[in-house]
Every structure is written in structure tokens, then in C-alpha cells.
Amino acid sequence: xxxxxxxxxxxxxxxxxxxxxxxxxxxxxxxxxxxxxxxxxxxxxxxxxxxxxxxxxxxxxxxxxxxxxxxxxxxxxxxxxxxxxxxxxxxxxxxxxxxxxxxxxxxxxxxxxxxxxxxxxxxxxxxxxxxxxxxxxxxxxxxxxxxxxxxxxxxxxxxxxxxxxxxxxxxxxxxxxxxxxxxxxxxxxxxxxxxxxxxxxxxxxxxxxxxxxxxxxxxxxxxxxxxxxxxxxxxxxxxxxxxxxxxxxxxxx
Amino acid sequence: xxxxxxxxxxxxxxxxxxxxxxxxxxxxxxxxxxxxxxxxxxxxxxxxxxxxxxxxxxxxxxxxxxxxxxxxxxxxxxxxxxxxxxxxxxxxxxxxxxxxxxxxxxxxxxxxxxxxxxxxxxxxxxxxxxxxxxxxxxxxxxxxxxxxxxxxxxxxxxxxxxxxxxxxxxxxxxxxxxxxxxxxxxxxxxxxxxxxxxxxxxxxxxxxxxxxxxxxxxxxxxxxxxxxxxxxxxxxxxxxxxxxxxxxxxxxxxxxxxxxxxxxxxxxxxxxxxxxxxxxxxxxxxxxxxxxxxxxxxxxxxxxxxxxxxxxxxxxxxxxxxxxxxxxxxxxxxxxxxxxxxxxxxxxxxxxxxxxxxxxxxxxxxxxxxxxxxxxxxxxxxxxxxxxxxxxxxxxxxxxxxxxxxxxxxxxxxxxxxxxxxxxxxxxxxxxxxxxxxxxxxxxxxxxxxxxxxxxxxxxxxxxx
Amino acid sequence: xxxxxxxxxxxxxxxxxxxxxxxxxxxxxxxxxxxxxxxxxxxxxxxxxxxxxxxxxxxxxxxxxxxxxxxxxxxxxxxxxxxxxxxxxxxxxxxxxxxxxxxxxxxxxxxxxxxxxxxxxxxxxxxxxxxxxxxxxxxxxxxxxxxxxxxxxxxxxxxxxxxxxxxxxxxxxxxxxxxxxxxxxxxxxxxxxxxxxxxxxxxxxxxxxxxxxxxxxxxxxxxxxxxxxxxxxxxxxxxxxxxxxxxxxxxxxxxxxxxxxxxxxxxxxxx
Numbered sequence: 001x002x003x004x005x006x007x008x009x010x011x012x013x014x015x016x017x018x019x020x021x022x023x024x025x026x027x028x029x030x031x032x033x034x035x036x037x038x039x040x041x042x043x044x045x046x047x048x049x050x051x052x053x054x055x056x057x058x059x060x061x062x063x064x065x066x067x068x069x070x071x072x073x074x075x076x077x078x079x080x081x082x083x084x085x086x087x088x089x090x091x092x093x094x095x096x097x098x099x100x101x102x103x104x105x106x107x108x109x110x111x112x113x114x115x116x117x118x119x120x121x122x123x124x125x126x127x128x129x130x131x132x133x134x135x136x137x138x139x140x141x142x143x144x145x146x147x148x149x150x151x152x153x154x155x156x157x158x159x160x161x162x163x164x165x166x167x168x169x170x171x172x173x174x175x176x177x178x179x180x181x182x183x184x185x186x187x188x189x190x191x192x193x194x195x196x197x198x199x200x201x202x203x204x205x206x207x208x209x210x211x212x213x214x215x216x217x218x219x220x221x222x223x224x225x226x227x228x229x230x231x232x233x234x235x236x237x238x239x240x241x242x243x244x245x246x247x248x249x250x251x252x253x
Numbered sequence: 254x255x256x257x258x259x260x261x262x263x264x265x266x267x268x269x270x271x272x273x274x275x276x277x278x279x280x281x282x283x284x285x286x287x288x289x290x291x292x293x294x295x296x297x298x299x300x301x302x303x304x305x306x307x308x309x310x311x312x313x314x315x316x317x318x319x320x321x322x323x324x325x326x327x328x329x330x331x332x333x334x335x336x337x338x339x340x341x342x343x344x345x346x347x348x349x350x351x352x353x354x355x356x357x358x359x360x361x362x363x364x365x366x367x368x369x370x371x372x373x374x375x376x377x378x379x380x381x382x383x384x385x386x387x388x389x390x391x392x393x394x395x396x397x398x399x400x401x402x403x404x405x406x407x408x409x410x411x412x413x414x415x416x417x418x419x420x421x422x423x424x425x426x427x428x429x430x431x432x433x434x435x436x437x438x439x440x441x442x443x444x445x446x447x448x449x450x451x452x453x454x455x456x457x458x459x460x461x462x463x464x465x466x467x468x469x470x471x472x473x474x475x476x477x478x479x480x481x482x483x484x485x486x487x488x489x490x491x492x493x494x495x496x497x498x499x500x501x502x503x504x505x506x507x508x509x510x511x512x513x514x515x516x517x518x519x520x521x522x523x524x525x526x527x528x529x530x531x532x533x534x535x536x537x538x539x540x541x542x543x544x545x546x547x548x549x550x551x552x553x554x555x556x557x558x559x560x561x562x563x564x565x566x567x568x569x570x571x572x573x574x575x576x577x578x579x580x581x582x583x584x585x586x587x588x589x590x591x592x593x594x595x596x597x598x599x600x601x602x603x604x605x606x607x608x609x610x611x612x613x614x615x616x617x618x619x620x621x622x623x624x625x626x627x628x629x630x631x632x633x634x635x636x637x638x639x640x641x642x643x644x645x646x647x648x649x650x651x652x653x654x655x656x657x658x659x660x661x662x663x664x665x666x667x668x669x670x671x672x673x674x675x676x677x678x679x680x681x682x683x684x685x686x687x688x689x690x691x692x693x694x695x696x697x698x699x700x701x702x703x704x705x706x707x708x709x710x711x712x713x714x715x716x717x718x
Numbered sequence: 719x720x721x722x723x724x725x726x727x728x729x730x731x732x733x734x735x736x737x738x739x740x741x742x743x744x745x746x747x748x749x750x751x752x753x754x755x756x757x758x759x760x761x762x763x764x765x766x767x768x769x770x771x772x773x774x775x776x777x778x779x780x781x782x783x784x785x786x787x788x789x790x791x792x793x794x795x796x797x798x799x800x801x802x803x804x805x806x807x808x809x810x811x812x813x814x815x816x817x818x819x820x821x822x823x824x825x826x827x828x829x830x831x832x833x834x835x836x837x838x839x840x841x842x843x844x845x846x847x848x849x850x851x852x853x854x855x856x857x858x859x860x861x862x863x864x865x866x867x868x869x870x871x872x873x874x875x876x877x878x879x880x881x882x883x884x885x886x887x888x889x890x891x892x893x894x895x896x897x898x899x900x901x902x903x904x905x906x907x908x909x910x911x912x913x914x915x916x917x918x919x920x921x922x923x924x925x926x927x928x929x930x931x932x933x934x935x936x937x938x939x940x941x942x943x944x945x946x947x948x949x950x951x952x953x954x955x956x957x958x959x960x961x962x963x964x965x966x967x968x969x970x971x972x973x974x975x976x977x978x979x980x981x982x983x984x985x986x987x988x989x
Binding site: 003006007009010011013014034037092093094095096097098099100101102103104105106107108110111112115116131187188190191192193194195206209213218221225226228229230231232233236 | 740741744745746747748749751752763775827830831832833834835837838839840841842843844845846849850853869925926928929930931932933947951956959962963966967968969970971973974975
């Protein structure tokens with residue numbers, strides 16, 4: 001009860017400060033053309049965008065790209081992470097290469113993405129995936145490192161084959177860390193999605209922000225930005241719930 | 254054995270070996286120090302039996318990052334003033350406001366050949382000659398930051414695509430005025446050499462890119478398509494297209510040549526020098542020069558804040574600025590090659606392209622055009638790849654406004670329905686300064702899009718598709 | 719005699735050397751594999767006639783271009799300009815994030831109030847702040863620094879709070895019993911305890927800031943790594959582009975390793 005009261009109070013203070021800022025912007029004649037940034041015009045823009053169906057289509061389009069990018073990141077990141085965690089040779093050899101590529105800003109890959117992929121969605125998914133794969137790999141590896149090696153010995157003694165080892169030992173043990181890695185990857189993917197959608201698509205949240213910016217419709221822009229924040233917050237909360245569910249506390253004594 | 258912080262010794266074997274675990278299985282394992290593992294730090298305080306605070310359910314997970322959770326404290330500390338500071342930021346007036354009129358000309362430009370007139374006026378000292386001080390022009394990448402910087406008074410002179418001030422003034426009520434044309438022509442449609450596109454009719458079923466919805470490129474491309482019986486549409490890339498539909502997308506100009514090479518798009522319409530780049534480096538061929546479709550069409554216009562144009566105290570300043578601009582335009586007309594070299598990377602690096610590219614972008618207008626003789630059909634128009642003619646013809650403004658009403662875009666264009674072309678031609682454009690400047694420099698009439706007989710300040714728009 | 723002593727002295731040194739050379743050789747081997755794959759993929763690209771012009775993406779042209787640009791001093795200037803913006807942005811993020819993080823960790827009231835707004839703002843892509851940055855800040859450098867700071871502040875803030883959470887509450891009681899003032903509590907207890915986590919947060923923040931720096935440098939400046947990439951991209955000079963990517967990757971790797979070294983130094987393990 002107290003938690004939710006404070007939650008509401010926190011958001012209320014946030015909105016109040018925002019409204020105050022917007023008020024000053026609109027009141028000052030020199031900045032009045034930027035009044036769309038304020039709280040009230042932004043809130044007023046939501047029903048407009050909903051009516052026109054723009055909000056839904058943008059969320060759907062961006063959601064698809066984000067989902068595909070994250071999906072690819074997970075599909076690639078999990079096996080590679082397990083490999084990194086299990087094989088010292090692979091880990092030592094790949095470390096320098098991975099660290100190097102990891103530190104190249106994903107958006108520098110844009111010209112290459114344009115060249116290699118003939119589909120715009122493909123380029124965007126590529127950019128998202130290349131940004132999101134690293135947290136997944138490293139979180140998986142870290143999770144694996146925590147697993148008691150004695151378990152592997154015991155399992156092998158009991159006659160488990162590699163598949164069973166994978167499904168019965170490795171996966172449950174590292175579920176917590178995987179979800180933590182996915183949570184990080186989600187955060188990174190959101191950061192990359194908005195500038196990535198500058199590439200030749202005419203739908204999506206990033207594109208709508210660009211469009212609103214070009215027509216100086218700052219109320220639409222802030223509405224879209226807020227939408228991204230809300231969706232991101234929601235997805236992050238889902239990740240936290242998953243993490244909580246898979247924590248040892250649940251499966252332990 | 255190493256002691257933990259509290260001095261207890263670890264003795265039993267835990268199920269989960271966190272970082273710093275001292276059990277017999279861990280101590281001989283050297284892998285704990287790996288940088289990869291270290292990306293996810295663990296709680297070093299893991300005593301035997303004490304659960305990892307990150308894992309325990311009764312901790313507040315709501316804000317926890319991967320690193321840990323919060324612990325409740327009873328102390329009330331003073332709330333930081335950061336939130337309050339955030340609300341004060343807009344009024345802290347860090348953006349340049351017009352407290353006092355600053356007579357230094359601050360130019361913002363996009364690195365395309367369209368900006369040449371303003372750049373030449375600064376570089377060749379024309380502003381200085383008329384007693385105006387000008388700051389080095391600022392390169393901006395992208396129309397949106399340029400618009401925002403202009404709107405926050407960081408620039409007092411800029412060039413913009415002609416539909417942009419229309420949007421700013423009538424949709425957003427921003428006090429902007431068009432005071433001259435920066436240049437005419439200077440754009441073209443480039444298609445992939447092997448895409449089998451020889452006439453605009455072949456654009457059916459293809460993907461086409463424009464740099465900005467609110468641009469003359471979009472307007473003219475759609476004009477050309479409609480005339481050839483093609484309907485421009487805006488759909489996802491993989492949507493089915495009827496044979497007479499052409500799908501439009503927006504791409505940043507630098508992405509256009511590689512996209513053309515990768516066949517993600519089949520053609521694009523953009524300002525120079527990206528047409529030149531497409532021809533030279535991306536297997537492209539020029540389908541049509543826009544200046545060959547609409548004689549002397551406007552592309553970028555010179556814009557100023559309304560206050561600068563209306564205030565009588567600044568009139569002399571504004572007039573001198575325009576005198577300088579007109580002289581720069583005439584100078585460009587007469588010294589193309591030298592100016593192309595000056596602007597290029599091998600010169601003063603205003604436009605970060607090598608001089609061959611800039612030269613081609615400003616000068617190549619051979620008839621018949623190499624690679625595609627149909628690129629230039631109206632040989633007698635006497636146009637050039639790019640022209641620098643400054644008079645903002647009313648008829649052209651009216652035509653742009655009425656064309657905008659039928660141009661397909663994704664933004665909200667409801668305000669266009671109520672916009673009268675004649676009203677815009679009177680209200681948006683300020684004719685006083687440019688007229689005086691042109692009358693002082695009769696050489697401007699050498700441009701072939703200016704009527705040779707009769708009143709040079711009015712013309713009928715000539716379109717030949 | 720002296721031989722034995724020398725051998726005995728050399729043994730630990732020898733094992734250290736063996737460890738070092740193993741690390742060095744895997745480091746080099748890893749990068750060699752990476753460059754091998756790179757060469758392979760551009761070779762495949764050059765086979766397709768349509769995209770063969772873009773074969774300048776390959777490692778050969780890239781290294782040549784890197785060398786040429788270093789000679790002209792372009793690389794150094796770009797690194798200097800970008801480092802300045804990155805450093806300033808990170809410093810601001812630390813100066814803002816650490817105190818707020820401490821506040822979040824220590825005051826439940828503040829934490830519950832600020833949690834939801836912070837979470838919301840955290841998930842907003844930093845580049846959506848661009849219009850506001852352009853409008854509010856008079857200088858382009860300040861706009862870029864603002865974008866970097868606003869991306870970097872969140873990991874630092876939450877890492878600090880998490881670090882504080884791990885501090886044994888008993889210590890505060892003991893300190894207060896021993897008569898420590900608030901300031902002493904902060905400097906003697908809180909800061910050393912959370913140094914590890916703050917540095918981990920800084921490392922995460924570095925990753926995000928690095929990601930944001932490149933697109934942020936499209937704004938009105940004519941120096942820096944992002945600007946150079948965009949320059950190369952605009953004139954379709956892909957060898958220069960790959961050269962800049964190499965520089966960015968190397969610099970990022972170096973910064974990340976520096977953070978890691980700092981983290982290691984401040985880890986509890988040392989005790």
C-alpha cells in the first residue's frame with residue numbers, strides 16, 4: 001500500500017515538474033514555438049495519435065524489429081555464452097576479438113548494414129542484434145561460471161548425456177543470469193532502435209519521432225518518446241519478474 | 254585460507270560458487286579472475302549460508318540493476334535539487350536569445366552544393382565588403398538540427414528546402430521569412446544502371462528514395478511519376494505493389510548511393526553532390542535532371558527571422574546581407590570551377606567531398622548527357638546542373654504550395670488544405686531586400702530562367718515532363 | 719650456489735612470464751582470427767560485381783587508410799576531441815549520479831518516490847533528447863556532452879545505490895557510536911565500500927556513452943570520431959570508414975580495460 005502510494009506520488013512530482021517546465025517555455029515569447037514539449041500538449045497528443053492509429057502501428061513495427069533483434073541476440077548469444085563459459089580455450093581465444101567488436105558503437109555499422117542487407121528491416125534488426133548480443137553472451141558465461149563443477153561430475157557419474165546435462169543442469173542453473181543478461185540487452189536495444197530506424201523505413205517509433213521532429217510537432221515527438229519510456233519500463237519490469245521467479249531463492253531450500 | 258571481512262573462515266562447500274568463494278573446489282580454479290566473469294560482479298560478502306542479497310525475494314527489486322538491490326534506511330536526507338534544476342533549465346536561457354540585435358551573420362548550412370551561395374559570400378569576403386561581419390558557417394548534418402538551431406536563434410541566416418519554411422510558418426506559427434532563393438535546379442533523379450529503368454514509366458513496382466518529405470525533390474519526383482501514370486505510395490518495403498505504383502521512402506543522402514548499389518532502392522532524387530556520387534561510385538545513371546523538368550525551379554531558399562526583416566533599425570543590415578548574397582551568386586555563375594575547387598575538401602573543406610565530385614556536381618551538364626541522352630530533353634532552356642538565381646518568383650511559390658497539397662507524405666498536413674497559394678506568396682516571402690540587391694546587380698539577368706523580355710521579376714512557370 | 723639461487727629466483731618470474739606470454743599470445747591470436755574473418759567477408763563481397771566497388775571495406779585498405787590518417791594527424795585530433803566530450807559527459811554523470819545513488823541507497827522515502835520517474839527516463843533512448851539538447855544548449859559541444867551525460871548517468875546512479883545496499887548496516891551504527899560525523903561516514907565508510915560498484919557502474923556507463931557518442935557527434939561539430947565516420951560515409955570513402963571503426967574499437971577496448979584494471983584494484987579480493 002505504502003509502496004503504491006509512493007509510486008503515485010513519485011510520478012505526480014515528475015509530472016508536476018514537467019508541467020512547470022512546459023509552462024515556462026510557453027510563457028516566454030521567444031520559446032513559445034517549442035511549447036509542444038510541455039506536459040499538457042504531450043498528453044493531448046496521445047488521443048490524436050491513437051485515433052489516427054499512428055501509435056499502434058508504430059509500436060507494432062518497432063516491437064517486431066526489437067523482438068527479432070533480441071531473438072537473434074539470444075539465439076546466438078546463449079550458445080556462444082555457454083561455449084565461453086565451458087571452454088577455457090574458446091574463451092581465451094575469443095576474448096580479445098569479442099571485446100574489440102563490442103566496443104565499436106553499433107551505429108557505426110550502419111553503412112555496412114545498408115550495403116549488406118537489401119531489406120531495411122533486416123538492417124535494423126542487424127543493428128539491434130549486434131548491440132544486444134554482448135550482454136547475453138557475457139551474462140550467460142558468468143552464470144555458467146557460478147555452477148558448481150561438482151554437479152557435472154555427479155551427473156556424468158549418473159550417466160547423463162550432454163543433452164541432459166544441458167537441459168537439466170546448465171539451463172536451470174543459469175536461468176537467473178540469462179534473464180539478467182536479457183534485461184541488459186533490452187536496455188541496449190532500446191537505445192539503438194531509435195537512431196537505427198533512420199534507415200529507410202516509414203514506420204516505427206523511431207521513424208515517428210523523426211517525422212514529428214521534421215514537422216516541428218514537438219507534442220507528437222514527446223508523446224512518442226514517452227511511449228518508448230513506458231514500453232521500456234513495462235518490459236523491464238517483466239524482466240525483473242522473470243529474474244525474481246528464477247532466483248535460487250525460489251528453487252532453493 | 255583468506256579471511257572474509259568479518260574474519261570468519263569458510264569451511265563448507267556451498268552450492269553456488271560466487272566470486273570470492275573459498276571452498277576447496279574454487280581455490281585451485283584460476284578462472285575466477287576472467288574479465289568476462291568480472292563483467293557481472295558478485296557480492297563479495299557471501300558468507301556461508303547467507304543468501305546473496307540480490308537473490309532474496311524480500312529485497313526491493315523494482316529498481317535494481319544487475320548489481321544489487323536496495324536496503325531500506327530510515328534516514329531522511331535532503332532531496333537532491335536535480336529534479337528542481339531540470340524544471341528550471343528552459344528558463345535558464347542557455348540558448349541564444351535575442352536580447353540585443355547581434356549584427357554578426359551566423360550561418361548554418363548542410364554540406365550540399367545548395368549552400369554554395371552563402372558559403373561563397375562568407376569566404377570571398379562579400380559580407381565584409383558591405384560592412385557586415387560574418388562568423389564562419391556552421392556545418393549541420395540534417396535538416397532537423399538546422400531547423401531547431403535556427404528556431405532557437407543560434408543562426409540568423411540559413412538555407413532551407415522551400416517547403417520547410419512553409420511548414421514552420423503556417424503549421425507551427427514560427428515567425429520565419431523567406432527572403433531570397435539560394436539556388437535553382439541542382440537536383441536529379443538517379444537510377445540503377447541495371448534496373449531496366451529508362452523512362453519514368455519504368456518506376457512502377459520499384460522502391461524510390463527522397464531525402465525529406467518536405468522537399469522539392471519529393472514534389473518534383475511525384476509530379477514526374479504522376480505524369481507517367483505512376484501512383485506514388487508509402488508502404489513497407491515488402492508490401493505488394495501494383496505495376497503502376499512506386500514506393501517512396503526517406504533516406505539520408507549519404508545512404509542513398511550504397512542503398513542503390515545494394516539494390517535496396519532502385520532510384521532516388523536528391524540534391525547534388527549525391528547524384529554525382531551515385532553516378533561515379535554506385536553504378537547509377539541519371540534519369541532526369543529536375544532543372545530539365547521545371548525550368549529554374551527553386552530548391553533551397555534563404556531564410557531569416559521575421560524580426561530581422563521587419564525592424565527598421567535592421568533594414569540596412571538586411572539589405573547589405575542580400576547585396577552580398579547576390580554578388581556571391583553572380584560570382585558563382587561566372588567562376589564555377591574555381592568555386593567548386595574552393596568549396597571541396599581539397600580547398601577550404603566546406604563540403605567534405607573531393608574536388609572531382611564537387612566539380613561534376615556543379616558543372617557537368619553536357620548535352621547529350623553522357624550515359625543517358627534523355628536526361629536532358631530541353632536543350633534550349635540553357636539551364637545548368639545548378640543555377641544561382643536569387644529572385645523568388647511568386648508563380649513558383651504558388652505552384653509549390655498547390656503541389657504540396659497533392660504530394661504524398663506521412664506527416665500531418667491538414668493545415669495545407671486551408672492554405673491559399675496567393676496568400677503564401679504574399680505573406681511568406683519578403684521581396685524588398687532581394688529586389689534592391691538585384692537591381693544593383695543587373696548581371697543576375699544572365700541566368701536563362703529569368704525572362705529575357707518584359708518584366709524580369711514575373712514569369713510563367715514552365716514544366717516539361 | 720648462485721646458480722641455484724638464480725634459478726630459484728627465476729622460477730616465480732618464469733611462471734609469471736609464462737602466464738603473461740600465454741595471455742599475450744591468446745590476445746594476438748584472437749585478434750588475428752577476427753581480422754581473418756573480416757578479410758574473408760570482404761573478399762566474398764568483392765566477388766559480387768554489383769557490390770565489388772565496396773570492397774574497400776577490407777582490412778588491407780583500412781590499415782592503409784589508418785596509417786595515412788595518423789600521418790596527417792586526423793586520428794589524433796579526432797581522438798582528442800571525442801575524449802574531451804566523453805570525459806566531460808562521464809564526469810558530469812558521475813558528479814550527478816553518485817550523490818543521487820547514495821541518496822537512493824540511504825533513503826527509502828526518496829527511493830520509492832523517485833523510482834518510477836527514473837525508470838521511465840532511463841528507458842528513453844538518449845538520442846531522443848537531441849532536439850532538447852539543440853534547443854537548450856548554446857554550444858554544440860555542450861549539447862553533445864549533455865547527451866553523453868544523460869545516457870551515462872543511469873548505470874552509475876543505480877550501481878552506486880546497489881553498492882550502498884551491500885554495505886553492512888552495522889557499520890553505520892558502529893561508526894555513529896564511535897562519534898563519526900556525517901561527513902566522515904561518507905568519506906570513510908560509504909565511498910570505500912561502494913568504490914567497486916561505482917567503478918562497475920562507470921564501466922557500464924562507458925559502454926553506453928561510447929555508443930551514444932558517435933551519433934551525437936553529428937550535431938554541428940567538425941571534429942571527433944563520430945564526425946569523421948560521418949564524413950567518410952558521406953563521401954563513400956569506406957576505407958576511411960573502416961579505419962575509423964578500427965580506431966573506435968581500439969580506443970573503446972583500451973578504455974574498457976582501464977576500467978577493468980581499476981575495478982580489479984578496488985575489489986574486495988585485495989583484502
